[in-house]
Amino acid sequence: MKEIDISSNIKGIQLSSCIMNASGVLCQTKSELKNLMKSSSGGIVTKSCTIKSRVGNLEPRYFEWKTGSINSMGLPNLGIDFYLNFLEKSNTDKPLFLSISGLSLEENYLILQKSSFSSKLSAIELNLSCPNIGENILCYDFHKISDYLDKIFHIYKKPLGIKLPPFFEDSHFRKMASILNKYPLFFVTCINSLPNGIVIDIHKETVVIKPNQGFGGIGGKMIKPFSLANIRKFYTYLRKDIPIIGCGGISSGKDVFEHILCGASAVQVGTKFMNEGISVFDRLNQEFFNLLKKKKYSSVNDFKGKLKNFNKI
Numbered sequence: 001m002k003e004i005d006i007s008s009n010i011k012g013i014q015l016s017s018c019i020m021n022a023s024g025v026l027c028q029t030k031s032e033l034k035n036l037m038k039s040s041s042g043g044i045v046t047k048s049c050t051i052k053s054r055v056g057n058l059e060p061r062y063f064e065w066k067t068g069s070i071n072s073m074g075l076p077n078l079g080i081d082f083y084l085n086f087l088e089k090s091n092t093d094k095p096l097f098l099s100i101s102g103l104s105l106e107e108n109y110l111i112l113q114k115s116s117f118s119s120k121l122s123a124i125e126l127n128l129s130c131p132n133i134g135e136n137i138l139c140y141d142f143h144k145i146s147d148y149l150d151k152i153f154h155i156y157k158k159p160l161g162i163k164l165p166p167f168f169e170d171s172h173f174r175k176m177a178s179i180l181n182k183y184p185l186f187f188v189t190c191i192n193s194l195p196n197g198i199v200i201d202i203h204k205e206t207v208v209i210k211p212n213q214g215f216g217g218i219g220g221k222m223i224k225p226f227s228l229a230n231i232r233k234f235y236t237y238l239r240k241d242i243p244i245i246g247c248g249g250i251s252s253g254k255d256v257f258e259h260i261l262c263g264a265s266a267v268q269v270g271t272k273f274m275n276e277g278i279s280v281f282d283r284l285n286q287e288f289f290n291l292l293k294k295k296k297y298s299s300v301n302d303f304k305g306k307l308k309n310f311n312k313i
């Protein structure tokens with residue numbers, strides 16, 4: 001019998017488990033990041049950061065129900081210097097992904113310039129899909145995004161991946177993939193939360209979060225069909241050497257399997273991590289391991305991307 005191996009590799013970045021945390025959830029402060037370092041998460045992703053620290057939006061700004069979550073956090077973070085100093089001093093074997101979300105191209109330049117001196121980063125996850133700040137999600141503007149990425153890749157030569165928002169139309173997937181295929185991307189992460197949802201408290205007849213008139217990004221179980229579809233479409237249309245990190249709706253080992261079957265090389269857990277805490281990684285690793293054993297697979301690569309369609313009639 002072959003050993004069962006739940007590790008993965010993102011262009012040479014070795015993850016002891018293909019399951020890690022999603023940016024935004026319990027990865028903002030020193031103690032949260034230390035907790036992740038002690039956990040069985042396969043890697044560590046930091047809260048998206050800006051140049052200066054931010055307190056974020058007024059509370060309540062996060063709400064969870066049985067099948068999903070809504071948030072409009074407003075990018076609370078401790079600022080780039082904190083994350084770089086903390087990671088520089090840290091002592092961990094886990095790959096470190098620094099998520100950045102400057103509010104302008106110039107701010108991202110500055111963050112990238114500072115980050116380029118770090119010896120500890122495995123890669124940057126450039127977040128171009130925050131639904132709660134500013135007017136528009138940059139990735140939804142196909143004219144602006146090309147120019148933006150030209151400039152980013154011109155100045156930053158170290159490993160960099162991009163966190164994408166969800167897309168819903170085949171023409172949009174094709175267009176976005178054709179743009180992304182021009183760049184030396186280290187990975188793409190699919191997907192950020194579904195933007196501009198509303199959740200209602202029927203007793204009070206109100207929205208459930210305070211910022212943005214109650215509009216916020218939707219995550220959790222209910223977005224899984226969309227994350228799977230985004231992974232599948234980008235797996236089909238992106239260059240084969242661009243790995244995909246799946247994110248959205250993972251709460252069991254089966255969900256991890258589905259993401260990988262669609263083409264993900266690794267996955268990130270957001271809402272379920274928030275809901276269950278740090279032990280979620282032990283549970284998911286175990287459930288995923290047990291599923292591979294039952295299915296007689298010995299590694300992620302045995303079934304990655306191998307989702308079957310019905311035959312054409």
Ligand code: DHB
Nearest residue numbers: 072073074075076130132
């Ligand atoms: C926030 C939410 C996001 O989905 C994101 O990608 C970045 C920041 C926030 O509101 O803090």
